Amino acid sequence: MKKIHHRGTEGTEGDVGAILVSPVCGSARGIRARAPYIIRAESAIIGTTRPRASEKRAMPTYDHASLIEQDKRQLHPLHHPSRAENPAMVTSGEGVWLHTSDGKRILDGMAGLWNVNIGYGSRELPKVAYEQMLELSYTSGFAGMSNPPSAMLADKLAGFFRPNMNFTYFTSGGSEASDTSFKTARFYWRQLGKPAKTKIISRLNGYHGITMAAMSATGISKYHSMFGPLVDGFIHIPDPNGYRYAGDIEAGETVAQAAARALTETIEREGADTIAAFIAEPVQGAGGLVVPDAGYFELVGQVCRDNDVLLIVDEVICGFGRTGNWFGSDEYGIAPDIMQFAKGVTSGYIPLGGMQVTDEIRDVILNAPAEQSWMHGYTYSGHAAACAVGIANIDIIEREDLVGNSQRMGARLLQGLQGLADEFPNIDNARGVGLIAGIDVVQSKEGRAADYEAANAISDRAMELGLRARPLGGTIAFSPPLCITAEEVDIVIETMGEAIAGASGGVSD
Ligand SMILES: Cc1ncc(COP(=O)(O)O)c(C=O)c1O
Numbered sequence: 001m002k003k004i005h006h007r008g009t010e011g012t013e014g015d016v017g018a019i020l021v022s023p024v025c026g027s028a029r030g031i032r033a034r035a036p037y038i039i040r041a042e043s044a045i046i047g048t049t050r051p052r053a054s055e056k057r058a059m060p061t062y063d064h065a066s067l068i069e070q071d072k073r074q075l076h077p078l079h080h081p082s083r084a085e086n087p088a089m090v091t092s093g094e095g096v097w098l099h100t101s102d103g104k105r106i107l108d109g110m111a112g113l114w115n116v117n118i119g120y121g122s123r124e125l126p127k128v129a130y131e132q133m134l135e136l137s138y139t140s141g142f143a144g145m146s147n148p149p150s151a152m153l154a155d156k157l158a159g160f161f162r163p164n165m166n167f168t169y170f171t172s173g174g175s176e177a178s179d180t181s182f183k184t185a186r187f188y189w190r191q192l193g194k195p196a197k198t199k200i201i202s203r204l205n206g207y208h209g210i211t212m213a214a215m216s217a218t219g220i221s222k223y224h225s226m227f228g229p230l231v232d233g234f235i236h237i238p239d240p241n242g243y244r245y246a247g248d249i250e251a252g253e254t255v256a257q258a259a260a261r262a263l264t265e266t267i268e269r270e271g272a273d274t275i276a277a278f279i280a281e282p283v284q285g286a287g288g289l290v291v292p293d294a295g296y297f298e299l300v301g302q303v304c305r306d307n308d309v310l311l312i313v314d315e316v317i318c319g320f321g322r323t324g325n326w327f328g329s330d331e332y333g334i335a336p337d338i339m340q341f342a343k344g345v346t347s348g349y350i351p352l353g354g355m356q357v358t359d360e361i362r363d364v365i366l367n368a369p370a371e372q373s374w375m376h377g378y379t380y381s382g383h384a385a386a387c388a389v390g391i392a393n394i395d396i397i398e399r400e401d402l403v404g405n406s407q408r409m410g411a412r413l414l415q416g417l418q419g420l421a422d423e424f425p426n427i428d429n430a431r432g433v434g435l436i437a438g439i440d441v442v443q444s445k446e447g448r449a450a451d452y453e454a455a456n457a458i459s460d461r462a463m464e465l466g467l468r469a470r471p472l473g474g475t476i477a478f479s480p481p482l483c484i485t486a487e488e489v490d491i492v493i494e495t496m497g498e499a500i501a502g503a504s505g506g507v508s509d
Contacts, residue, residue, distance in 0.1 A: 281315075407434055
């Protein structure tokens, strides 16, 4: 058994304990931490100070081997536990760079999980969280209570996405946002006297999270196979993947038209009076980086309007600058009824997500009789510290023009990836919008069949060379922090070139 040491119980060398992260021991304002804040965990931490050049901060140094052993106690998300046998143990980060406990430096081409938009190592966001927590870390938003940061963030977000969307509900992440959206769509139709409108249409390879309802909307079968049955009433249609479309295409049709027809036919088959909503990511992330063809969202938006089906746009990845716009919807002119977000709203510094609704939906929630209330709420909805960080994070994105940088650096990244596709016979389909991009690793460009093994080998090799890119089936995805520089984009491309050449035995055109 390991003892947990709280602040004020500083251990001596050899003490057992757990990592303690709070920089202050009391909640009362004015009680400041004694620096350095001592952190001890059984043998893993062998020192306490590692001042940086810019400022003197007390940081632990770690014993890599012990950490790897300790980490085996943790059940990691996704994958077989064998994948976590020797993880990159990340101890710090700055900008796009990560540092590991065994002394490696890695360019994080994925910004964590598509979320560290402003980059690592901000000094501003931790200060905001710290100051807010000193004042008020948390209070419930239930039953007639609120707190200043959640009110101020909701106000900041009012009209920020669309003029007719002025109301936000906060969650802790994207899956909770998905469940919130689905429940809200059902609630809305029930209030309008159409309680049979409950089904949710989503897309194959769409990713909307991992809770039971979110997983049921997620259209990637490997997420379902061990956890079935799915929640009733979730239907998947083909995504608008122009490189490998899964549906049927009629003569003269574009992929966008065929994919929109799939939506129409599904609504007709099921009956519009049974469909609550259609959910889509502007650019599909986890399902293989699907960038829709021009016109797709215009078509599906019209199908939704024609059939009284709410359109939910999932901006969890695309929101807050990722696509070189504030929102992915801006790129495609999407006008949804519900917008959900997470990730980039705090750049991953603290968990936060949410849902925005049109004024019309909010009115329906507001005007519902008391006994038919929107009985939905998470303990951490409107978390004070998380919302304070969200406000400051959006300020940083604005101040540093990270949306513009995403557009500029995205163009450079895409050009570089296109160069790799031109150079190597097994690399194809370079695509991207802003700083979300991907390439496909294929057996041949003619057949377009994915080469999963090679994609994994290339990503592994890139990691050995100090670049983190994410294999998603046969796709390798890139989604670096929005603060990436031109030189760093060039490092991504050069490293990928080396990794592809190494993993494909040096073959190039
Ligand atoms: C588009 C999209 N929606 C929802 C989610 C789920 O978010 P979370 O993992 O925060 O629950 C994700 C996560 O990657 C996502 O990419």
